[in-house]
Amino acid sequence: MNVNTQITDGVLVVVSDNPPVNALSYAVRSGLLAAIETARTDPAVKAVVIACDGRTFHAGADITEFGKPPQAPSLPDLIEEIEALDKPVVAALHGTTLGGGLEVALGAHYRIAAAGSKLGLPEVKLGLLPGAGGTQRLPRLVGVEAALGMIAKGDPISAETAQDLGLVDKLAAPDALRDSAIALAQEMIGQPIPRTGARTDKLSTDRDAFDAFAKANARRFRGLEAPQACIEAVKAATETSLEDGLKTERALFTQLMTGDQSAALRHLFFAERAAAKIDDVPKDTPRIPVTKVGVIGGGTMGGGITMNFLSAGVPVTLVEREQDALDRGVATIRKNYEASAAKGRLTEQQVEQAMALLTPTLEMEALSDCDLVIEAVFELMKIKKEVFSRLDSIVKPGAILATNTSYLNVDEIAATTSRPESVVGLHFFSPANIMKLLEIVRGAKTSDAVLATAMDLSRKIGKVAVVSGVCDGFIGNRMLAQRQGEANSLILEGAKPWDVDRVLVKFGLPMGPFQMADLAGLDIGWDPDTTASSTVREILCEEGRRGQKTQAGFYDYDANRRGVPSAHVEEVIAQFAEKAGYARREITDQEILERLLYPMVNEGAKILDEGIAQRASDIDVVWVYGYGWPSYRGGPMFWADQIGAKTVLEGLERHADRLAEGFEISARLRQTAETGGAFN
Template identity: 65%
Template sequence: MSVISTRKDGDVLVVTSKNPPVNALGQAVRAGLADAIAQAAADDTIKAIVITCEGRTFFAGADITEFGKPPVGPSLPEVIDAIEASAKPVVAAIHGTALGGGLEVALGCHYRIAAASAKLGLPEVKLGLLPGAGGTQRLPRVVGVEAALPMVVKGDPIPAATAERIGLVDKLVADDQLTESGVAFARSVIGASSHPVSSARTDKIDTSLGDAFFDEFRKTELRRLKGFEAPEACIQAVRAAIDLPFADGIKRERELFGQLMTGTQSAALRHVFFAERAASKIDGIPADTPVLPIAKVGILGAGTMGGGIAMNFLTAGIPVTILEREQAALDRGVAIIRKNYERSAARGKFTTDQVAQCMDRLTPTLEMTDLADCDLVIEAVFEHMEVKKEVFTKLDAIVKPGAILASNTSYLNVDEMAAVTKRPEYVLGLHFFSPANVMRLLEIVKAAKTAPAVLKTAMALSKKIGKVAVVSGVCHGFIGNRMLSPRQQAANAMLMQGIAPWAVDDALTDFGMPMGPFQMADLAGLDLGWDKANSKGETIRDVLCERDRRGQKTGKGFYDYDENRRRTPSKEVEEIIAAFAAKSGGAAQSFTSEEIRDRLLFPMVNEGAKILDEGMAQRASDIDTVWINGYGWPAYTGGPMFWADTIGLDTVVAGLKAFGHEVSPYLADKAAKGERFNG
């Protein structure tokens, strides 16, 4: 069956795409569209054309599985040019999402109508690219540069109502009358003497917008996109719509697109895109495995973590019973949840009614028996195995048979917790990252006896609450924290070699991490796990804590902090480190920023290789997904394992040997064979 069908509705040709699930603009779709336009041109009884799509969405973008493969015509720019050149008016009837190439097709049409629920956008920048089929040139001509620039550079879709307001959509119509409305609209413009051609429009181009306008945009909008190459290329492409005629602007767009497509950042970001989707696929689970119903969730602990976890379910419409031991702690936790929702509402994320609905789904309690009818119970109590075992023993006795029991542990052995229950097949780890209502990552820890249906249910639930889930086996620290440990050891070792903590941190922030290990330590508090009574000044941390340098909360830690928590290097810390380094007897070292970075990151890659070798992660891209979504690893490098692939595994092995590390046999073998972690 053809992916593009045509039918006549009187004097209007209705062209329909049937390419589920998202009507991606693959070769067959492109060829079908070109043929349909040619068919309309050759038939004198056809006076107008409507382009629409079956299923849940309009064209939602290019077929990215074609990326990197030899192109097969017609190209998308050729198809869009043919649509725009039609002597008969072409109307795009949009529902669902018109994204990327889909919006570029719509911009090639003379008119655009949209279902009120539709969204339109150019998200190519999120794959390290820019719209490459005329989008950077047509959109500014249709809506003006000021409206087009953020759409192209930031890549976020806009609702149909906004699209109508800025002139991108000509008319909003009812969702269930899209095709009929498209035909009626097309018929209404048949008699017009001319039809708007996006590429020929100049009425929305403000030639007075110069360097100052674009520089201000960079200053205000690109701070959070530091390190990404595509946003700047997008700015340059949109600038071309002002400075150059359309044909020359298209050439500039293609030139910039080619530079990005062949660069490492786009390859990395496309890897990230596919990695997130691959993470949801778990080997060994039969397709007919059922997903268990989760109608009510229980949470032990109303602290920062427990409250944040609760918000995920409340926002998704799932009732939550939250348990604390004391009324004051319970009241405080509920108040913080409400405050977080109200803060989000003030930013426009929720309405007042939605906040009220979320809070109505929350049942606070001091009685563990109130968790009896929950389908899933997550404990977020103190990170101590004996405490966890006690909790699981009690829950197993109280909560109904068939309910899932989960631990939010970040390090501890989930198998040990499962062993104290009579339902080990219903136990697993759900490691949320703080703040749990914001961070996208969820490590799902598969215990030895976790049933396939329980694992599949956890994966489905993670999607419902908007998380990117990655499955880990049971090992100390799972995937993310296990790899963090060798990095911290390497950082501490460098202090003993006389390297300043700010030099270590700067090497990572220059690489693109949000903060370095010593900034992170100051934020968490240096006294976390420190025993004042038994401290003997044996480590740098001991001395810092003894001097009340306990991190940001005391105004000083590895750094000195002002009242706004801005950090500056500390002379006192420098002296403490120098004394320890001298005592260790080694000569003070000097490393470049790149050498520091490699000493920190190569051991992480080595640990990642061990995780893969042990089967604790299913694939290298899962490790990349964990680090990008849970630890702020710069997405434009693709994650630690993809970054290692990019610089060469032989480079990593040579560095590890030079630093005195034992190289994982799995890593050494791959390097020797010239292989990559990711395919």
């Protein structure tokens, strides 16, 4: 049984048990409706408590039912029955009361929450809005401005904040929640029923508040349809009756549900969970205990990696070669933590607790008792091999040795040790303390235990991990190389760097390839001793134009690093193109988009064919969390599914004469196009 009932001193206690998160499935909705009907018709029932067993109150609708034919009772109908009951209904909230779960609670007449629990309406993160009355009832309880924040942003709030807002009537100790709810229900027997939908006292607001909210969050909402729909639905609550507002909410929900953006965001929801599974590694694979971590290299990447573990409460020994570099690294870590504290994200006590876990040293031997050692040294195979050879003689047997390489062959690095089964790639993305993606690179001899442990650790430090096989650039950078190569060709053929960047930003990426190059520094990988003016980028470096840090790269920059197109760079490109024999021409935005993105999809198909990625959705996760691919487009492989593999294939064939020399269309892409199939 998903729903059980019991009468306790005149109170019908309705308890759902649908692990793991008490999703409001058809069976649960049916059980709740039957319980409400019992309460309505049984004279022995004077009040109702709606509660859940397990770790949480209802944490949302059953997402597996999305896109399928609806089964009665619908959630909106169930909530209306709860609200209409002429006996007091108390919702007892614990864990994470989210989405449809909070909408059920809004339909109840009273809400009591366990201290420390969370409440929220996160539907917007799936490209939707609360579709069971949340946009109409929440502003009636907490006011328009608080409701806009919760609904259009989708971030949960604490039970304590919810009480301050008027969303929760009372707090209870977690172990006394059920009893407290029953006591509250008994206390309210015979009192007037406070139906949320009937309230209007908090709905008055300045009409400009909606525009101001949208403007204040314009950057966060860029390109997204759901936040604007949320704003419209809440606005309807202030302008119409509950009945009409619910109709508006339902129409907007249906529009979003059938749209491409919600399909993409729901795809990502499942893709992230699928990425955590390694198909050929048994669930019961033993894990390696990791209680102490070593990091080699205190630069930007090493410092960021270190912070991940310190923030998770794991002691870190940080090794550098020189004292100045070590001091700079430690100072930067502290500076980053203190910046977070200044923004209210951490307390000073948390900053000091994290720093207390850090042991800086110049001695590699200090890593001997670490359970995991991650090198973050210069991206040169010779240096990596030297580090791993030395680690092999220092670090205790059974410890994991990890390389943070973003391109190099992990198997070649592992071969320098006597324990290649203990070696794995942990490719963090910069800044490593912020970016969510972690590519876990599985070497030919990496053991299941090492792989499973790395996946568990990724969750502990708040990362979204994707397993990759060994190849040049792994999943993300291998595909990025295709895009960058085409970008470089496009500017020689006639497109301007800022046109290329503009097209990708319009598509939804945070920046284009030339903006990204300027931000990172054009001199990454550039050697002044061997430079030969062989590319536009080399010429710019030779001229001292090395990106934002020199106030000149592909763009010209002011003191605040604001970039504008450079006439000088246009001239450099034109002269280089003329010498190289290019016939310059006008290039449309559509061609730019196709030339940049279609080769990426083609490379993704090759990655799947070679078994580098386990599944197409893993590639999507890499690009959304590591490279800024717009989440509402679902990732490059999902996007290709939406526009059709045939469209991609035809585009590549149309541009074949201009694509990089030796470009080959993937057999997987061709087959998918010809059969009308999909990557996902």
